[in-house]
Amino acid sequence: MSTSSKVVVITGASQGIGAGLVNGFRERGYQVVATSRSIKESADPQVLTIAGDIADPQTAERVIRAAVERFGRVDTLVNNAGIFVAKPFTAYSREDYARVVATNMSGFFHISQLAIAEMEKHGSGHVVSVTTSLVDHAIDGVPSVLASLTKGGINAATKSLAIEYAKRGIRVNAVSPGIIKTPMHAEESHAALGNLHPLGHMGEIDDIVQAILYLDAAKFVTGEILHVDGGQSAGH
Numbered sequence: 001m002s003t004s005s006k007v008v009v010i011t012g013a014s015q016g017i018g019a020g021l022v023n024g025f026r027e028r029g030y031q032v033v034a035t036s037r038s039i040k041e042s043a044d045p046q047v048l049t050i051a052g053d054i055a056d057p058q059t060a061e062r063v064i065r066a067a068v069e070r071f072g073r074v075d076t077l078v079n080n081a082g083i084f085v086a087k088p089f090t091a092y093s094r095e096d097y098a099r100v101v102a103t104n105m106s107g108f109f110h111i112s113q114l115a116i117a118e119m120e121k122h123g124s125g126h127v128v129s130v131t132t133s134l135v136d137h138a139i140d141g142v143p144s145v146l147a148s149l150t151k152g153g154i155n156a157a158t159k160s161l162a163i164e165y166a167k168r169g170i171r172v173n174a175v176s177p178g179i180i181k182t183p184m185h186a187e188e189s190h191a192a193l194g195n196l197h198p199l200g201h202m203g204e205i206d207d208i209v210q211a212i213l214y215l216d217a218a219k220f221v222t223g224e225i226l227h228v229d230g231g232q233s234a235g236h
Contacts, residue, residue, distance in 0.1 A: 126171045126215070
């Protein structure tokens with residue numbers, strides 16, 4: 001067990017923003033516990049990987065327990081895992097609804113609850129979640145009700161938790177991205193997706209990584225929903 005540096009837990013960590021976060025936190029000297037359904041073992045002894053579905057409460061239990069057993073504490077939790085299903089509202093099935101709510105909301109709830117309980121033991125900590133600017137600025141032609149329902153709920157919970165735990169030394173924030181260049185977006189779609197943002201292009205993974213690293217270091221910031229969206233939430 002090592003307690004020589006801070007410990008971050010990152011969900012949805014196998015690719016895209018999550019993989020970028022693993023690298024970004026390691027560059028800052030953090031020990032990392034990374035989880036996703038398909039994550040592979042890391043060659044870095046300071047990165048512990050745990051495969052599991054964040055929608056399953058037992059995954060949250062295994063991840064936080066392993067973080068404490070391996071590294072001694074939890075300083076930061078990044079709730080990055082999430083799924084997006086774009087369908088007309090009346091076309092969503094019960095299975096669609098259950099899957100999105102389980103991953104986006106239940107996944108956030110279970111691991112945040114366990115992580116905050118560990119942070120309370122040390123009187124400090126930070127929870128930061130990745131949501132979406134579609135919550136604030138819906139786009140015609142991009143059906144996003146389930147994303148807004150679940151990620152909007154996390155935005156609201158972020159502010160509530162920030163106030164509840166402010167005097168206990170635990171900060172809670174969120175980053176609200178626009179559309180980011182990740183493996184889920186085919187390259188031929190980048191131009192059209194970029195035009196949905198006032199700046200005229202998609203965001204990069206590092207834009208989100210740097211925003212989260214900023215919030216993690218910003219000791220006087222809590223309850224913040226930081227929009228990293230090319231101006232999308234401001235209007236068109």
